[in-house]
Amino acid sequence: MSADNRAAGLGLANMWVGFIAFAAAALMGLYQVVERSGFFPFAESEAVYFASVSTHGVLMGFVLTTFLVVGFGYYTATTSLDRPLWNRPLAWAGFWLCVIGVLIAAVPLLLGQASVLYTFYPPLMAHPAFYIGAALLVVGSWFWCLEMVMMMVGWKRDNPGAIVPLAMFGTTANAIMWFFTSLGVALEVLFQLIPWSLGIIDTVDVGLARTLFSWTLHAIVYFWLFPAYIAMYTLLPRAAGGKLFSDTMGRFAFIMLLVFSIPIGFHHLYMDPFQAAGWKFLHMTGTFMVAVPTLITGFTVIASLEVAGRMRGGKGLFGWIGALPWKNPMVLAAGLAMLMLALGGFGGMINASYSMNAMVHNTQWVTGHFHLIFGGMVVIMYFAIAYHLWPKMTGRQLASNGMALTQLWLWFIGILVLTLPWHLLGLAGQPRRISSTPYDESLVQQWTTNEALMIVGGAILLVSALMLVYVLWKTHGNNQEETNRQVEYAEPFHPLVRVPALMNGYGFWVLIIAVYMVASYGYPIAQFFLMETHGTVPWSI
Numbered sequence: 001m002s003a004d005n006r007a008a009g010l011g012l013a014n015m016w017v018g019f020i021a022f023a024a025a026a027l028m029g030l031y032q033v034v035e036r037s038g039f040f041p042f043a044e045s046e047a048v049y050f051a052s053v054s055t056h057g058v059l060m061g062f063v064l065t066t067f068l069v070v071g072f073g074y075y076t077a078t079t080s081l082d083r084p085l086w087n088r089p090l091a092w093a094g095f096w097l098c099v100i101g102v103l104i105a106a107v108p109l110l111l112g113q114a115s116v117l118y119t120f121y122p123p124l125m126a127h128p129a130f131y132i133g134a135a136l137l138v139v140g141s142w143f144w145c146l147e148m149v150m151m152m153v154g155w156k157r158d159n160p161g162a163i164v165p166l167a168m169f170g171t172t173a174n175a176i177m178w179f180f181t182s183l184g185v186a187l188e189v190l191f192q193l194i195p196w197s198l199g200i201i202d203t204v205d206v207g208l209a210r211t212l213f214s215w216t217l218h219a220i221v222y223f224w225l226f227p228a229y230i231a232m233y234t235l236l237p238r239a240a241g242g243k244l245f246s247d248t249m250g251r252f253a254f255i256m257l258l259v260f261s262i263p264i265g266f267h268h269l270y271m272d273p274f275q276a277a278g279w280k281f282l283h284m285t286g287t288f289m290v291a292v293p294t295l296i297t298g299f300t301v302i303a304s305l306e307v308a309g310r311m312r313g314g315k316g317l318f319g320w321i322g323a324l325p326w327k328n329p330m331v332l333a334a335g336l337a338m339l340m341l342a343l344g345g346f347g348g349m350i351n352a353s354y355s356m357n358a359m360v361h362n363t364q365w366v367t368g369h370f371h372l373i374f375g376g377m378v379v380i381m382y383f384a385i386a387y388h389l390w391p392k393m394t395g396r397q398l399a400s401n402g403m404a405l406t407q408l409w410l411w412f413i414g415i416l417v418l419t420l421p422w423h424l425l426g427l428a429g430q431p432r433r434i435s436s437t438p439y440d441e442s443l444v445q446q447w448t449t450n451e452a453l454m455i456v457g458g459a460i461l462l463v464s465a466l467m468l469v470y471v472l473w474k475t476h477g478n479n480q481e482e483t484n485r486q487v488e489y490a491e492p493f494h495p496l497v498r499v500p501a502l503m504n505g506y507g508f509w510v511l512i513i514a515v516y517m518v519a520s521y522g523y524p525i526a527q528f529f530l531m532e533t534h535g536t537v538p539w540s541i
Contacts, residue, residue: 007078007085008393014071014095015386018064019469021102022379025059026465028052030458033418037451038436038444049435050115057118058109060375062137063102065224068382069178070095070144072227073171075389077151079487080167080234086150094143097136105133117433119217120193122209128197135189138182148175156505163496164504166250167234167489173254174226176506177219180513181262184215207274208528214265215521218287222261224374228381229253232301232334235388237490239330242308247492249300251503253293259512260289263520270357279524280354286520287352294345298338305334307493329404333384336412337377344373347423362433365426368419375461376415383408383468390475391482399474403467410464418457421450 266283309320
């Protein structure tokens with residue numbers, strides 16, 4: 001399949017914005033662990049800390065992810081379908097709308113006028129520019145959703161009865177899911193937070209705001225995760241020298257992630273009084289269902305790696321592991337990602353449990369879990385995607401494969417050194433969302449070792465982040481041209497002859513999602529308009 005160079009330029013533009021935001025966020029992350037530790041009194045500042053945390057969270061959770069997912073999606077669509085973008089000017093318009101939104105939101109963030117954290121829950125109120133910028137970022141990303149759906153529809157129209165390539169099948173699932181789940185935060189921002197911050201309305205219903213944000217809050221994790229899974233299913237087996245164990249299992253996993261990931265946000269509201277226990281239980285059940293496609297993915301990816309290892313001559317029960325090409329960044333990153341997914345997935349099951357969540361909900365355990373899954377498993381696969389595709393998009397060989405491998409190992413080590421102490425601190429009772437720990441000295445002394453370790457982890461991660469940007473930047477100027485610019489997607493071990501219509505399109509599943517959403521969020525949202533509630537006045541740090 002020939003790569004569309006114009007889509008490559010659009011992909012690079014999006015990914016570069018994401019990785020620049022990522023490097024800035026990594027620098028802020030190091031400051032935060034230094035400030036929070038209490039070891040350096042001169043660095044302590046409540047105002048700077050919360051401004052930094054808010055900016056760090058937005059850059060990582062919204063900017064890096066949105067631009068990486070969009071850029072990867074455009075390039076995946078054009079190369080897997082072997083056709084140009086559906087509407088290239090519209091795609092560029094979406095890119096610039098997102099960039100403008102980020103720049104508008106960045107001003108109040110950096111000035112400390114939007115220190116409302118990544119979740120921006122009221123009664124914390126930011127400058128209106130922050131909410132307007134966030135809204136533009138979301139709306140700009142919808143252009144990508146439309147592009148992906150229209151490309152799949154057009155391809156199916158031109159290829160009646162043909163099987164949609166798995167890479168595009170997963171990318172389209174992510175686009176549909178993102179549009180559905182981003183509606184929650186869009187409604188909150190457009191109809192509550194922007195009018196409230198502008199003074200058009202005097203108060204805002206906190207319960208409604210948190211419910212709408214929960215609509216987005218957990219499904220957004222799978223929006224981040226989808227590119228990692230797509231790479232594992234469609235790029236990793238070929239990079240490892242083998243074949244995909246099962247294309248069918250990949251389709252099952254993508255469909256299940258799409259259907260089950262959106263209506264489960266209430267497990268973030270377990271400790272909130274705005275929703276009844278019955279609704280929380282319903283969402284808890286759906287949350288556990290999301291573990292199924294994760295387990296399917298883990299099994300299929302490991303089986304694909306075993307196939308590759310045995311095709312490369314691996315013998316015995318575990319000999320295939322040593323036979324894998326671990327000097328390939330995609331293979332190494334996927335191996336490290338699976339280890340972090342296993343550790344983080346265990347913590348996720350605890351967080352999803354109604355009773356156990358009560359013990360860890362507002363502690364550093366949650367911070368550790370979130371960073372282990374997102375900052376660890378997801379982000380390291382973003383690195384793998386970049387290292388794999390950069391030569392194909394730029395036409396230049398990767399500047400240094402050895403430095404890329406070192407960077408991946410440093411990221412893995414840094415994440416473990418950072419997040420495992422956070423899990424322990426959470427179990428020891430240290431709360432999250434605080435800038436310092438002014439508690440009883442005997443209690444704080446128990447945290448000292450873990451506080452020191454998290455600084456070491458933050459420093460390692462910053463070095464790794466800068467190495468990533470350096471390798472990608474140097475690749476653009478590499479004199480050695482990349483001879484093979486074709487994106488080679490993995491072939492299934494058992495070639496597909498046909499697949500059921502339900503596994504080759506999303507019309508039926510969109511209907512299921514709509515019904516599920518109404519069942520999960522219909523009354524919980526309607527209740528705020530059916531009963532007398534009391535608003536809240538603005539409050540800021």
